Structures are given as C-alpha cells and as structure tokens.
Amino acid sequence: MAQALVVGLVIGGIYSLFALGIVLIYTGSGVLNFAQAELGTFTLFVAQILVVEHHLPYAVGAAASIALALAIGVTFERLAVWPLLNAPRVTVAVATLALLALAVALEITLFGPVGRNLPPPITGHSVNVIGVFVSPNQIASLVLVALVAGGLAAFFRYTDFGLSVVAAAQDQEALRFLGIPLARASMFTWGLAAVLSALAALLIQPDIGVISPGAYSGIFIRALSAALIGGLGSMRGAFLGGVIVGVGEAAIRHATVGSSLTGLPELCIFAAVVLTLVFRPQGVFGSR
Amino acid sequence: MSPPPTGEVVVEAREVVAGFGANTVLHGVNLSVERGACVGIFGLNGAGKSVTMKCLAGLVPVRTGTIELFGQDVTAEPPEARVPRGVAYLPQARQLFPRLTVEQNLRLGGYVMRRHDKARYASIVDDVYSRFPRLAERRTQLAGSMSGGEQAMLAIGRALASDPQILLIDEPSAGLAPAVMDDVLAMLLQLRAEGLTILLVEQNISFGFRLVERAAILQRGLVVYEGDVAHLDTARVAELLGVGRLLSKQLSASTARTTTATKPRRTPKKKVT
Secondary structure, eight states, X not given: OHHHHHHHHHHHHHHHHHHHHHHHHHHHHSSOOTTHHHHHHHHHHHHHIIIIISOOOXXXXXXXXXXXXXXXXXXXXXXXXXXXXXXXXXXHHHHHHHHHHXXXXXXXXXXXXXXXXXXXXXXXOOEEETXXXXXXXXXXXXXXXXXXXXXXXXXXXXXXXXXXXXXXXXXXXXXXXXXXXXXXHHHHHHHHHHHHHHHHHHHHHHHHXXXXXXXXXXXXXXXXXXXXXXXTTOHHHHHHXXXXXXXXHHHXXXXXXXXXXXXXXXXXXXXXXXXXXXXXXXXXXXXX | OOOOOOSXXXXXXXXXXXXXXXXXXXXXXXXXXXXXXXEEEEEOTTSSHHHHHHHHHTSSOOSEEEEEETTEEOTTOOHHHHGGGTEEEEOTTOOOOTTSBHHHHHHHHTHHHHHHOHHHHHHHHHHHHHHOHHHHHTTTSBGGGSOHHHHHHHHHHHHXXXXXXXEEEEXXXXXXXXXXXXXXXXXXXXXXXXXXXXXXXXXXXXXXXXXXXXXXXXXXXXXXXEEEGGGOOHHHHHHHHTOHHHHHHHHHHOOOTTOOTTSOTTSOOOOOO
C-alpha cells in the first residue's frame, strides 16, 4: 500500500503541473484551455524524435520541447487570445478546442498514428526508502515538481511582475490604469501554462510509456478534475487537487487490483468532482 | 489654503466625442485644468461624467477631439502610457485587487516607479501609511476583507503610490457612511492643500462643493458651465444640471450633507455612467 501511495504522490505531483496550467489560464483569461495536456503530447513527440531518431542527449530533446511549448503558448496568446480580449469567453474556449484539434491532426500528419517510445532519462535501480522502492525517475520527478511549485510561489509573491500576473487575474482594467502592461501578463500566463504542460508530459511519459496522438486525453480529464477539486481559481488548490487525484487513484487501483473493478479509480475521481461541485463549488482552496 | 493655481494647463480636453458602439455619450466636451487646481465635474446620471474621466485616463477611446496632458497630445495613448506622465485614476468602483493584501495593492500602485526607483517608492509608501495609519495596521490583510471605508482609503493610497501630479477621482463619496465620507473629504482637502491637481466627478453636490473651487457641469455630453463654484447657487446649479425647479426645491430644502442632489428620492439608485 505504501508503495502505491508513493506512486500516487509522484503521479499526483505531475497532475498538479497540468492542473496548475489549467488554473493559470482560467484565472488569467477566464477560459478552460482544452489543449492543456495535448500541447504536452505534441512537444513530447519532438523530444522523442530528437532523442531517438537524431541521437541527441535527452536534455537537448527536453529543452527543445519546452522551448517549443513556450513558443506555441505565446503565439496562440498573440493570435487567438489577445485579439479576443473583449469577446465572450466561450469564443476563446472554442479557440482552445481548435488548438487541441490542430495539435492532434498535426501529430498524426507529422509523426504518424503509430505510438513511439522514449526511453527514460535516468536508468538505474530503485532505492529502498523505509520499505518503499522509489525509482530515480520518480525521485527526479518529485524534486522537480517541488522546485517548480516553490519557485512559482516565490515568483508570484515576491516579484512585481509575478504579482501583476496574479492581479491581472483579478482585475485587468485596474492593471492598465495603474500603468502595468496587461499584454505582458497575458503572454506570460499562456507561455507558462504551455511550459508546464511540456514539463509535465516529459515527467509522466515514463509511466505512460507509448507516445501517440491523443494519448494524454485521459490525463487532461484527471488534471481538470484536480483543478476542480482544488478550486479553479486557486494555484494551491491545483497542487492539492493533483495530489488528491493521484494518490486516490493509486490507492483505489491498489485495493482493487486483480478484481473486476478496473474502472473504479476513474469512477471515484468523477464522484469526487461531483461532490466537490455540489458541496463546495469554489473548490477546496477556492474563494467565492 | 491651497497654493494658487499657476496658470499652467495640465489637462486639456478639446471637443471630445466618445461613447460605446452606437451610443455616443460625449458630444464635444471641452475642459481645462490648471496645475494645482481642484475641479469638479458634476452632472446627472448619464451626462457623461465618468466617461469623461475614462477618456482622460485612456480607458475609453476618443472618437474625435484631442486630449492633452502637460501640453502633450495623448489622445491615442493607452492608459498604461499615461501613468508615467503623472496621472493616477481612481474609478468609482475602486477596483482594488480583492484577493491581494493591502501591501500588495500598494506595490502594484507603485509598479511603474518601482521599476527604476525602489527607494523612492519606499518613502512614498511610508507617506501613504502615515496618512492612513489604518492601512499600516492592516498591511497584510486582504483588500476584499476590509470595510468600505478602509477600501476607500486603500484606493486613494494606491493612487498616491505612483506619486501622481494629477489625481482623477470618480465619485469618492459613493457608498460611504457619512462619517467615513468626512474622513475622505478631509484627506482630499489635505492633498489639495499640498498642491496636488485634483479632478473629481461627483453626484453628491454638497460633498463636491466643499472640496472643489471650480466646477464643470455636464449635461447630455456637453459642458454647459465651467467656472468658479463661488458664482453658483443651488437654483443655478439645478438649472445647469437640467433638473429644473423640482430639484431646485429639494436642493435648497436639504441640509443633510449626504443628499445626492442629482437624484430624486423616488428613483432607485442606478448608475448609468
């Protein structure tokens, strides 16, 4: 059981990164970004091609995929989000659906429908930590997620620019008449969300294995569930929600292994989302 | 009590036409404010007071006409470019960041200055805290959790955090209890005495007239009077506002300083501007 909890914590941390991207964009631009997870898949393909086909070091592939995600996020913000600043939010949400469809179509066209494999960056034996086996990849993932969470928390709190990004989520007009360029905050939000997606995809890939078009749609559902449970308006909530979903899923899977209840983890996630929305619609950490 | 205006025109609106979509609100507004002056814009709901302010702040685009600040044509400039010129805008709804602390709200008010002079910001924010000791006590409290009066103070404090030369303030008395209104009035009188140029929009005539020395009266998107408040009596104000005898009677009858002269009692309070 302890083993399952550790696995759940690692996966949950990665869900948190996806969920944080969803929360950032929801608070900053008022829309659900349906392409949040697929963007990570798309950039993962690029990393796979660079590492496996072009024999470049894993770090180069990872850096390239993150840089590509940043470029896509910022470009999408400039082309589709910023011009729709005063449009109904559902219009922007549909634009993210278009981005999702475009990403899947491009994946099939450019990379083919057949799944690809990317060997994990760190190989080596698992370490026994008080009776629980933790692989080097899992340790690296936990450390990275903690670093990202801590780094972003400090950035949003202690830098003026970070604070302005948080403020933009509360009142865009006020930002403008205080002399703070709103466009920069908006570009940053979409760029950061895209980078988080690419990073999370790289981290979760060893657990999923095969990379194929649309493979991460299930992860989007989990990340969205995490964001809804934690609160769509709360960054802390995104992290908490991610861990709840990850650990809950792993624990239930562990308890039902070998039985016929294979869909129970997913069912429980949806039940948790529904219960949250009924009894605390703003999420565990959200404010009304 | 305040230093006399120097004659230098710091805000100049010429024939400003503006509105939203098919609805034209301003039909050629002319307005000028000298440095150190304290000018009030008065008018009925929908006369275009708030829109005039938003045009000056850059939040509503001007269709025709020009706006000059400190002698420079800023008609096409976005709001974020006007702040470094020394303009602070304080909207009627205050628009604080409710889920940020007092300190963080002030920091964002001083965002432009902090980029190149953090030490100056530190002394300005100290000044804000000494003007509003209440804010100093609550610097780590979330703005949204404070009382209406405290929020009004924070909004003024946030506007002052950019060390402005002109304060554009839209209905500072709105929604305040009478005692708090007096505090806000005292604060604004203090700023006026220190020589800050203030342009104010008010529905509450008695509040506004205790503060300003000059008035611009708007009627249906046009300035129908611009001059010293000393030359105005209640009947003349009512006539200029376009409310005629009915309200003129109410105006002279009412002595309570909270009376909103532009709004007959029967009509529900609804802000159009």
